[in-house]
Amino acid sequence: xxxxxxVISGLATGSIYALIGLSFAIIFNSTGIxxxxxxxxxxxxxxxxxxxxxxxxxxxxAAILAAVAGTTLVGIIFxxxxxxxxxxxxxxxxxxxxxxxxxxxxxVVMLLFGKDTQALPAFSGTTPxxxxxxxxLPQHLWIFGVTILVIIGSRLFFHHTITGKxxxxxxxxxxxxxxxxxxxWRMVLLSFVISSALGSLAGVIIAPLTMTAYxxxxxxxxxxxxxxxxxxxxxxxxxxxGGLILGILESLGAGLLSSGYKDAIAFFILxxxxxxxxxxxxxxGETERV
Amino acid sequence: MRKLVGLVxxxxxxxxxxxxxxxxxxxxxxxxxxxxxxxxxxxxxxNTLEMLVKQVNARGGIKGSKIELVxxxxxxxxxxxxxxxxxxxKNDKVVAxxxxxxxxxxxxxxxxxxxxQIPLIxxxxxxxxxxxxxxxxxxxPANDHVAAEKILIQAQKAKQKTLAIITVSDAFGASxxxxxxxxxxxxxxxxxxxxxxxxxxxxxxAQLTKIKAAKPDAIICWGTNPGPAVITRNIKQLGIKTPxxxxxxVASKKYIELATPEAAxxxxxxxGKLAVYHLLKKNDPQAKVLKEYADSYRRNYNVEPSTFGxxxxxxxxxxxxxxxxxxxxxxxxxxxxEKNGKMVGVSGIFHMSAADHNGLDLSAxxxxxxxxxxWVIMH
Numbered sequence: 001x002x003x004x005x006x007v008i009s010g011l012a013t014g015s016i017y018a019l020i021g022l023s024f025a026i027i028f029n030s031t032g033i034x035x036x037x038x039x040x041x042x043x044x045x046x047x048x049x050x051x052x053x054x055x056x057x058x059x060x061x062a063a064i065l066a067a068v069a070g071t072t073l074v075g076i077i078f079x080x081x082x083x084x085x086x087x088x089x090x091x092x093x094x095x096x097x098x099x100x101x102x103x104x105x106x107x108v109v110m111l112l113f114g115k116d117t118q119a120l121p122a123f124s125g126t127t128p129x130x131x132x133x134x135x136x137l138p139q140h141l142w143i144f145g146v147t148i149l150v151i152i153g154s155r156l157f158f159h160h161t162i163t164g165k166x167x168x169x170x171x172x173x174x175x176x177x178x179x180x181x182x183x184x185w186r187m188v189l190l191s192f193v194i195s196s197a198l199g200s201l202a203g204v205i206i207a208p209l210t211m212t213a214y215x216x217x218x219x220x221x222x223x224x225x226x227x228x229x230x231x232x233x234x235x236x237x238x239x240x241x242g243g244l245i246l247g248i249l250e251s252l253g254a255g256l257l258s259s260g261y262k263d264a265i266a267f268f269i270l271x272x273x274x275x276x277x278x279x280x281x282x283x284x285g286e287t288e289r290v
Numbered sequence: 291m292r293k294l295v296g297l298v299x300x301x302x303x304x305x306x307x308x309x310x311x312x313x314x315x316x317x318x319x320x321x322x323x324x325x326x327x328x329x330x331x332x333x334x335x336x337n338t339l340e341m342l343v344k345q346v347n348a349r350g351g352i353k354g355s356k357i358e359l360v361x362x363x364x365x366x367x368x369x370x371x372x373x374x375x376x377x378x379x380k381n382d383k384v385v386a387x388x389x390x391x392x393x394x395x396x397x398x399x400x401x402x403x404x405x406x407q408i409p410l411i412x413x414x415x416x417x418x419x420x421x422x423x424x425x426x427x428x429x430x431p432a433n434d435h436v437a438a439e440k441i442l443i444q445a446q447k448a449k450q451k452t453l454a455i456i457t458v459s460d461a462f463g464a465s466x467x468x469x470x471x472x473x474x475x476x477x478x479x480x481x482x483x484x485x486x487x488x489x490x491x492x493x494x495x496a497q498l499t500k501i502k503a504a505k506p507d508a509i510i511c512w513g514t515n516p517g518p519a520v521i522t523r524n525i526k527q528l529g530i531k532t533p534x535x536x537x538x539x540v541a542s543k544k545y546i547e548l549a550t551p552e553a554a555x556x557x558x559x560x561x562g563k564l565a566v567y568h569l570l571k572k573n574d575p576q577a578k579v580l581k582e583y584a585d586s587y588r589r590n591y592n593v594e595p596s597t598f599g600x601x602x603x604x605x606x607x608x609x610x611x612x613x614x615x616x617x618x619x620x621x622x623x624x625x626x627x628e629k630n631g632k633m634v635g636v637s638g639i640f641h642m643s644a645a646d647h648n649g650l651d652l653s654a655x656x657x658x659x660x661x662x663x664x665w666v667i668m669h
Contacts, residue, residue: 002499002500002502002503005495005496005499005528006496006499009493009495009496009499010496012493013492013493016492115329115330115333116330116544117515117516117519117544117548118548119519119547119548119550126523126526126527126550126552126553128526128527128528128529135527135528135529136527137527206492209492209493209523210492210493210516210520211492211516211519211520211548213516215327215490216490216492218490219488219490220492250496251493251495251496252496254485254496254497254500255496255497255499255500259485259486259487259496259497259500260459260486262487262488262491262496263488
């Protein structure tokens with residue numbers, strides 16, 4: 001009876017984690033760094049949409065486009081001024097820079113837009129849809145829909161376009177990629193563009209459900225990171241499955257065990273996977289050819 | 291020449307006497323979490339205190355004494371609060387402190403104030419602050435258990451027997467959970483579901499599905515925004531028809547806005563009277579104070595006043611009343627607050643005494659219900 005509701009709730013939150021996880025993976029694959037400001041892109045998506053609606057009086061669709069464009073701009077500025085100038089930095093110092101950037105973005109948003117939580121109106125009403133004994137909201141369908149589109153889109157992009165293939169080449173071997181004439185820096189910039197756009201899109205479609213404020217990015221970012229780790233940091237189906245599994249386990253844990261341990265369950269799984277299968281759930285261990 | 295000297299002498303003398311007439315300024319300190327996670331408390335508290343001091347000084351101070359205010363931002367950090375409290379006492383030589391904003395910070399600051407013998411008027415709600423009574427420590431928000439009791443009395447009136455509680459996993463929620471469980475047992479309620487959620491959680495359907503299966507007569511949720519708003523929406527999504535109570539932590543229009551008026555319809559909660567001051571009867575003793583505070587806050591800051599700012603208002607009012615009674619030193623102010631008797635404030639009507647350093651009772655809250663996107667007082 002209740003099981004169905006737990007699974008559906010889990011799938012809904014899981015797809016959000018999956019989307020955020022994907023945007024983590026895209027930057028990781030082209031730069032080798034984990035961008036901890038990713039959660040802030042998600043937050044910017046929601047906050048900027050609300051601002052565009054209330055301050056600029058834009059209609060919903062235009063506001064969403066403006067927010068995604070705005071966040072992408074932030075992503076570009078971030079890459080251009082904080083990542084690119086450090087030519088020979090180690091991944092570790094780059095990761096620390098992303099943490100600094102996340103604190104900066106959060107602070108600026110807090111000062112500009114205030115600390116209040118705000119809600120975006122639902123895209124297509126709030127009348128619950130019944131699925132057997134469980135219910136979900138029209139907004140969940142939007143989340144599922146966008147997640148599926150993004151999966152198909154990223155698959156096509158990374159496997160069937162020259163640019164996508166070039167980005168993958170960079171992730172396998174930067175030096176070799178630049179030797180065959182791929183501009184590595186352009187690919188890195190592109191990865192920031194795609195991932196900030198994707199992150200903000202995730203932020204926009206969840207804002208009507210979860211509401212948004214300057215500080216929502218932290219937890220969502222961490223959960224997305226979990227999803228990406230479970231998927232082995234690949235930018236494909238693995239991360240999506242990782243997100244969905246995480247969402248379902250959280251909701252089953254809260255429903256069947258104890259809701260007090262919901263986050264503990266998620267992070268316990270993360271640790272377990274890091275110990276037992278550091279290459280991710282769905283990835284074969286890498287073999288190095290000598 | 292002699293005439294001139296005489297004139298100068300007269301002038302100097304005049305200056306001296308007029309200086310002697312204006313009493314020495316009184317310096318009070320403020321410790322608020324203006325930034326950080328508790329900034330929703332600290333910001334209105336700081337604004338309120340600054341506004342009040344400005345108003346009092348514009349009227350010529352209290353009994354001729356101007357008030358000087360020193361406010362520090364603790365960022366919600368207990369260690370920082372202790373350092374800043376010491377700084378207020380040692381460097382700024384304040385005679386009393388209003389704040390800190392949270393229970394954790396207050397508990398950390400109490401030993402400092404007790405040792406230095408400076409009155410502390412906390413703006414945090416935790417019951418531990420004034421129970422047991424500490425000589426130099428007062429607080430203005432009503433205890434959480436007063437709000438919990440208000441809810442349970444209402445549930446008893448509605449003949450509800452089984453309860454489900456869902457509380458946030460922070461200090462506020464933990465305190466509410468403890469109080470609710472204790473008092474529900476005392477009043478003969480049965481708690482059939484006891485769920486918690488994280489302050490940043492975005493979906494509580496799992497917990498609510500569990501609650502739905504337990505078939506309670508009423509659901510009590512204890513938290514501050516946005517959690518309770520998400521829960522209210524989730525309840526509507528799951529089609530749960532059980533009556534819902536929220537805590538005083540969401541007693542503002544923001545909650546209805548976030549939860550959407552349709553989903554919040556019928557939700558009941560104990561609200562500090564500031565949230566519903568425009569609905570109070572004309573003869574309510576607090577009506578005048580509330581309206582004045584709300585109007586001037588709105589005029590000064592262009593935003594709606596919050597209950598939290600009211601805590602600082604009452605803190606300042608208690609000190610001001612003591613100073614009006616002739617107190618100048620920390621010890622005299624402490625005695626003045628304790629012997630103040632009845633004082634009509636924003637958070638309620640205070641009856642401070644040596645045995646009660648909070649002085650509020652059940653009348654600090656009104657039970658209100660959401661109807662068509664606005665509050666209605668329940669009777």
